[in-house]
Amino acid sequence: MRIMKRPNILLTGTPGVGKTTLGKELAQRTGLAYVNIGDLAKEGELFDGFDDEYQCPILDEDRVVDELEDRMTEGGVIVDYHGCDFFPERWFHIVFVLRTDNTNLYNRLESRGYTGKKLQDNVQCEIFQTIYEEAMEAYKEEIVHQLPSNDPDDLERNLEQISQWIEQWMKDNN
Numbered sequence: 001m002r003i004m005k006r007p008n009i010l011l012t013g014t015p016g017v018g019k020t021t022l023g024k025e026l027a028q029r030t031g032l033a034y035v036n037i038g039d040l041a042k043e044g045e046l047f048d049g050f051d052d053e054y055q056c057p058i059l060d061e062d063r064v065v066d067e068l069e070d071r072m073t074e075g076g077v078i079v080d081y082h083g084c085d086f087f088p089e090r091w092f093h094i095v096f097v098l099r100t101d102n103t104n105l106y107n108r109l110e111s112r113g114y115t116g117k118k119l120q121d122n123v124q125c126e127i128f129q130t131i132y133e134e135a136m137e138a139y140k141e142e143i144v145h146q147l148p149s150n151d152p153d154d155l156e157r158n159l160e161q162i163s164q165w166i167e168q169w170m171k172d173n174n
């Protein structure tokens with residue numbers, strides 16, 4: 001019998017803001033499961049077509065949702081993806097949108113090998129706070145939080161704050 005209820009957490013934001021870094025470490029510290037949607041899609045070949053402009057496969061959002069439904073219902077999952085409006089709203093107890101200063105993000109994406117339009121579009125996505133607005137539309141505003149993600153101190157602060165939130169959530173819900 002599963003006794004403890006555990007929350008589901010969405011980590012979202014522009015590529016390069018640090019979702020994977022935070023999500024993996026958070027999972028280590030808290031025992032929650034970490035799911036990277038990009039990796040999940042690759043493993044299960046959950047794609048539907050190819051984007052010629054960006055030269056990448058297009059995520060099959062419906063199949064991703066079907067694939068994860070049971071685990072999300074069970075709880076205790078940290079989801080990492082650079083989009084957020086196709087997940088069922090009911091899945092998440094809290095949503096964190098990571099934010100990185102433009103120059104910093106530019107450098108991270110450049111060292112990841114992004115160039116030209118792909119690099120520009122992703123930096124613009126951050127400048128226009130596209131993902132934050134997407135999250136504010138898709139979820140109740142009071143569960144959406146922005147987190148600065150510029151340096152190691154930010155990372156440590158975010159880890160501590162989210163760990164404390166999880167602990168409190170578990171006290172309140174068990």
Ligand code: DAT
Pocket residue numbers: 013014015016017018019020021022108149150151152153154155
């Ligand atoms: P994402 O999963 O959002 O694409 P990532 O976790 O792969 O981002 O991080 C992108 C790069 O930035 C990677 O080289 C690690 C670095 N990084 C992540 N969080 C950071 C932080 N708080 N301070 C400094 N560098 C960070």
